Amino acid sequence: MIDIALVIGFSCFAAALVLNLYRLTVGPSIADRVLALDTMVINGIALLILYGMYEGTAVYFEASLLFAMVGFISTVAYCKFILRGDIIE
Amino acid sequence: MDLLIEGLIAFLIVGAGFFGIVGSFGLAKLPDLMTRLHGPTKATTLGIGGVLIASMLFFLWERGHFSWHELLITLFLFLTAPITANFIAKSFLHRRMSRRTELPPTGSSKGWATFDGPPIGADGEPMAIAPADRPGGRDGERG
DSSP states (O other), X not given: OHHHHHHHHHHHHHHHHHHHHHHHHHOSSHHHHHHHHHHHHHHHXXXXXXXXXXXXXXXXXXXXXXXXXXXXXXXXXXXXXXXXSOSOO | OHHHHHHHHHHHHHHHHHHHHHHHHHHHHOSSHHHHTHIIIIIIHHHHHHHHHHHHHHHHHHHSSOOSHHHHHHHHHHHHHHHHHHHHHHHHHXXXXXXXXXXXXXXXXXXXXXXXXXXXXXXSSBOOXXXXXXXXXXXXXXX
């Protein structure tokens, strides 16, 4: 039963990634693109954790934690650059 | 008992996938950035939460010991999601200066922080946050 649920979860998050990619390419303003990238990071974390359950290993938790940190810092740096024209003042 | 736990994990994964795809569909479908912020920051956080609880139960059920990694990821994501949303909304407001007139009054002597100048120090001079001779200025719409 978990195998079928994992396949459904994989396809849902993969479709979500495609929708985010659409917003990333179309999205009229820069803030839209930053938001789309941030959502892509979150969906990627979900895919990593689902893949860890599929493989039955706990290796992917460290990867997803690092991914979450890098995603947050890059989003904040990008917004800071838009707001102030500089990242570290 | 095994069937019950297995069904609970499967339900959590499917529900999380549903919330994830709804959040991203909202991101692609909604008309304006301020409405688009609702999709990812709420629904995808629920989706991630569902996946992490499912993974916690799964490893508890399969290995027999509790893993703390998921709680770390959940804590980190739930702490950072509002900060990210606030930053994106602020940068969106900053890029659309025409919205300044549409915003409600703040009810204090200071305006909205995104549009306001640097705070005035004790000596009557603006506090030095950024160099004043930056091209474009504080309120300039930068290309």
